Amino acid sequence: MTGLAAPKQGMDMTVTPTEIEGVFVIQPEWFEDERGFFFESYSKRRWEQHGLYLDFVQDNHSRSAKGVLRGFHFQNSLAPQHRLVRCTVGAIWDVVVDIRAGSPTFGRWFGIELSATNRTQLLMGPEFAHGFAVLSDIAEVQYKTTGFHHPAAEGLLAWDDPDVGVPWPIENPTLSAKDSTNPSLATYLANPAFHYGETA
Numbered sequence: 001m002t003g004l005a006a007p008k009q010g011m012d013m014t015v016t017p018t019e020i021e022g023v024f025v026i027q028p029e030w031f032e033d034e035r036g037f038f039f040e041s042y043s044k045r046r047w048e049q050h051g052l053y054l055d056f057v058q059d060n061h062s063r064s065a066k067g068v069l070r071g072f073h074f075q076n077s078l079a080p081q082h083r084l085v086r087c088t089v090g091a092i093w094d095v096v097v098d099i100r101a102g103s104p105t106f107g108r109w110f111g112i113e114l115s116a117t118n119r120t121q122l123l124m125g126p127e128f129a130h131g132f133a134v135l136s137d138i139a140e141v142q143y144k145t146t147g148f149h150h151p152a153a154e155g156l157l158a159w160d161d162p163d164v165g166v167p168w169p170i171e172n173p174t175l176s177a178k179d180s181t182n183p184s185l186a187t188y189l190a191n192p193a194f195h196y197g198e199t200a
Contacts (some may be wrong), residue, residue: 071131079150080126090136
């Protein structure tokens with residue numbers, strides 16, 4: 001894209017890279033008073049001012065009870081998705097795992113609490129498996145994707161793989177039948193969906 005970006009107006013946001021390349025913490029500014037609060041949860045113009053050029057095409061919304069764990073999920077190169085995740089009711093511990101074969105951080109994870117209170121968002125590229133655990137009595141999670149859901153492209157990774165070693169903050173999580181039998185990182189590596197340095 002060429003030309004000068006429009007000057008910043010109104011509320012801004014902070015974009016913080018994590019220690020894993022391709023994963024960013026997004027913190028919008030917000031206004032709050034005795035009436036409540038307001039913030040821009042997403043602004044294409046604002047994102048482009050921060051060098052983020054992504055076209056989101058689908059919004060997803062889930063509701064889960066305390067102790068539910070969803071993940072790890074991704075879509076392969078048949079239908080890759082950047083995902084922008086936030087929690088709009090309650091709180092979750094959100095985790096991504098680097099699944100780029102050959103990456104210096106392959107198999108490493110990044111976790112952060114997302115909540116309706118902190119309004120923090122997590123942005124990840126397609127080459128990351130994503131999961132979360134519900135910390136509050138109820139949590140509603142909303143996330144934007146740059147690709148449509150495609151069942152044939154679905155990929156899974158075990159939530160409790162010791163080679164990844166995520167220290168989940170809940171014990172005996174409630175899992176779907178599918179998530180209780182997800183493949184290990186070693187199994188994934190035998191036929192990886194993504195390779196470091198390749199663009200999804």
